[in-house]
Amino acid sequence: MRSGADLELVHLTKRYGTALAVNDINHVFTNGTYVCLLGPSGCGKSSTLRMIAGHESVSEGQIVLDGHDISYLPPAKRGTAMMFQSYALFPHLSVRDNVAFSLKMKGEDKATRHRKADEMLELVDMGHLSARLPAQLSGGQQQRVALARALVTNPRVLLLDEPLSALDPFLRIRVRAELKRLQRELGITFIHVTHGQDEALALADEMVVMNNAVIEQAGPAREVFTAPRTEFVARFMGGHNIITLGDASYALRADEVRLAPQGHAATVRTVEYQGNHVAVTSAMGEAEVLALIPDHDFFKDPKNPGDAVSLAWDEGRLHRLQA
Numbered sequence: 001m002r003s004g005a006d007l008e009l010v011h012l013t014k015r016y017g018t019a020l021a022v023n024d025i026n027h028v029f030t031n032g033t034y035v036c037l038l039g040p041s042g043c044g045k046s047s048t049l050r051m052i053a054g055h056e057s058v059s060e061g062q063i064v065l066d067g068h069d070i071s072y073l074p075p076a077k078r079g080t081a082m083m084f085q086s087y088a089l090f091p092h093l094s095v096r097d098n099v100a101f102s103l104k105m106k107g108e109d110k111a112t113r114h115r116k117a118d119e120m121l122e123l124v125d126m127g128h129l130s131a132r133l134p135a136q137l138s139g140g141q142q143q144r145v146a147l148a149r150a151l152v153t154n155p156r157v158l159l160l161d162e163p164l165s166a167l168d169p170f171l172r173i174r175v176r177a178e179l180k181r182l183q184r185e186l187g188i189t190f191i192h193v194t195h196g197q198d199e200a201l202a203l204a205d206e207m208v209v210m211n212n213a214v215i216e217q218a219g220p221a222r223e224v225f226t227a228p229r230t231e232f233v234a235r236f237m238g239g240h241n242i243i244t245l246g247d248a249s250y251a252l253r254a255d256e257v258r259l260a261p262q263g264h265a266a267t268v269r270t271v272e273y274q275g276n277h278v279a280v281t282s283a284m285g286e287a288e289v290l291a292l293i294p295d296h297d298f299f300k301d302p303k304n305p306g307d308a309v310s311l312a313w314d315e316g317r318l319h320r321l322q323a
């Protein structure tokens with residue numbers, strides 16, 4: 001059942017001059033979900049997000065929140081808030097004043113501004129650093145301030161454009177868990193743009209995969225991963241082989257391929273130790289097939305490049321792709 005605060009994109013289109021950045025997309029973001037908008041660079045993710053936020057004009061179509069067309073409202077009147085990739089904090093304002101800034105613009109009195117800003121800073125665990133300037137914070141701390149600044153407006157939809165890209169890999173994994181926790185606590189919709197498959201799989205209730213200005217596939221994260229609709233989605237998600245049999249293409253998960261006593265004859269090309277798994281790439285006729293073998297299994301009978309092997313999988317695991 002849909003609640004009131006669903007966000008709906010209706011024939012949404014963005015042109016820059018004659019270039020089509022977003023091409024007639026239709027989608028309903030269900031209230032209270034963590035959505036990852038995923039796709040290669042240039043596919044239209046940021047344009048879509050900026051149109052929702054009101055930082056970019058709509059060329060055609062509508063953005064509907066809670067049954068109201070918000071396409072032409074200014075950003076502060078939409079019920080959305082955006083956290084930018086660069087954080088865009090004011091360097092001369094303290095952490096607290098950065099967070100309180102939009103409230104000042106709305107004309108709220110100082111005591112209220114400070115109370116609300118402090119609440120948000122507590123929420124992101126930054127209450128103890130409210131007097132600092134942005135330059136006196138680490139990247140991860142700046143990121144939290146930017147988050148508090150977006151949330152202080154009490155949005156129904158939080159838009160995050162590659163929020164983790166400036167963090168080192170270790171911090172990225174920690175902060176993404178915090179984002180997820182925060183989304184659960186607040187119960188609002190998060191739309192998080194990323195080009196990282198792992199990040200999207202880890203976070204998303206729903207994944208929306210874009211390619212060439214359109215939505216290629218949308219659905220629960222596990223469904224998109226296990227049942228990619230097209231070759232593009234299968235390749236982009238990674239971890240899949242594309243196998244052509246007759247004139248149809250199939251996706252086959254790399255972790256479903258085994259090195260077996262009997263199967264399809266192949267020759268090992270590369271062997272890569274990856275910790276939990278060993279990635280074995282083999283030539284099978286014209287095709288190159290990746291097998292992710294659990295390390296215990298692999299080291300019972302290790303293989304080397306040039307070795308003849310046979311590859312096996314359960315036929316039911318071949319997932320037919322749309323042409």
Ligand code: ADP
Binds near residue numbers: 016020021044045
């Ligand atoms: P993504 O965020 O997925 O990388 P963008 O939405 O930023 O993609 O860009 C989509 C397309 O629109 C790209 O081809 C990009 O070059 C183009 N584009 C983005 N912003 C502008 C702009 N302000 N003016 C002209 N072209 C733009």
Ligand code: MG
Binds near residue numbers: 045046047
């Ligand atoms: Mg972008």
